[in-house]
Amino acid sequence: MEQILTLYHSTESRLTSSIVIDLVKRATGNRSIYGFAEFYEPLRARTGVLSQANALSEAAEAWVDVLEVFTYGTWKDYVGLGYRAPELNEAQIxxxxxxxxxxxxxxxxxxxxxxxxxxxxxxxxxxxxxxxxxxxxxxxxxxxxxxxxxxxxxxxVGRDANKERLAELGRVLGSWEGLAVGLIRETSQRV
Incomplete structure (x- = not known):
C-alpha cells in the first residue's frame, strides 16, 4: 500500500481521470493489498471535489466506486453497481x-x-x-x-469499517458493556 500511497501523494495536485483509474487498478489488483481505507478515504475526498468541478470522467468515478466496494463491500455490492461497474480482471475478481x-x-x-x-x-x-x-x-x-x-x-482478518459498520460495532460493544456491568453487579451481590 505504501507504494500506491506514494504514487497518489505525488500526483494529488494534478489528479486526472487516467491517474485515478490507474491507481485504483493497481491497488485492487495488487496481490498483497487487502486493506484500502487509507487510500480510499483521501481519494474519495479529493475526487469528490474534482467530480463537483466536472474534472473526472464517469469511468474514473466508477473506478472510485469499485475501490469503495473493495474497501467496505462485497461481491454483491460490486454486482449491484450494474452497468456502471468497470470490468475486473481475474486477480481483482x-x-x-x-x-x-x-x-x-x-x-x-x-x-x-x-x-x-x-x-x-x-x-x-x-x-x-x-x-x-x-x-x-x-x-x-x-x-x-x-x-x-x-x-x-x-x-x-478484520475488514475496513465504514461509518455504518462503526455505528453497528458501537451498538454491539454498548450491549456487551451493559451485559458485563450487569454480571459484575450480580456477582458482587452474591459475594
Whole structure:
C-alpha cells in the first residue's frame, strides 16, 4: 500500500481521470493489498471535489466506486453497481471474492457452501479453492468440511469499517458493556 500511497501523494495536485483509474487498478489488483481505507478515504475526498468541478470522467468515478466496494463491500455490492461497474480482471475478481469470504467469516464461524456460493458468485465446486486461496493469503484460518458442505472458521482478518459498520460495532460493544456491568453487579451481590 505504501507504494500506491506514494504514487497518489505525488500526483494529488494534478489528479486526472487516467491517474485515478490507474491507481485504483493497481491497488485492487495488487496481490498483497487487502486493506484500502487509507487510500480510499483521501481519494474519495479529493475526487469528490474534482467530480463537483466536472474534472473526472464517469469511468474514473466508477473506478472510485469499485475501490469503495473493495474497501467496505462485497461481491454483491460490486454486482449491484450494474452497468456502471468497470470490468475486473481475474486477480481483482478473486480478491473481491476473498474479501467477501472474510466478511462472511467475520459474522459466523461456520459457513455453508450455499451461503458462500450466494455471497461470492462462485460455483459449489470452486468454494474449496476460494477458501484455500484465502488461507494461503493469510486472510483466514479455516478448514473445509466437504462432507458437511461447510467451512469452519477459526480466525479471519478484520475488514475496513465504514461509518455504518462503526455505528453497528458501537451498538454491539454498548450491549456487551451493559451485559458485563450487569454480571459484575450480580456477582458482587452474591459475594
Amino acid at each position: 478473486t480478491k473481491l471474492r476473498q474479501l467477501t469470504l472474510v466478511s462472511l467469516a467475520g459474522r459466523s464461524a461456520r459457513l455453508g457452501f450455499d451461503e458462500i456460493v450466494e455471497a461470492t458468485g462462485v460455483e459449489v465446486g470452486q468454494v474449496e479453492g476460494l477458501v484455500v486461496d484465502a488461507v494461503y493469503a493469510d486472510l483466514l484460518d479455516a478448514r473445509v468440511d466437504t462432507k458437511e458442505q461447510a467451512v469452519v472458521v477459526a480466525r479471519a
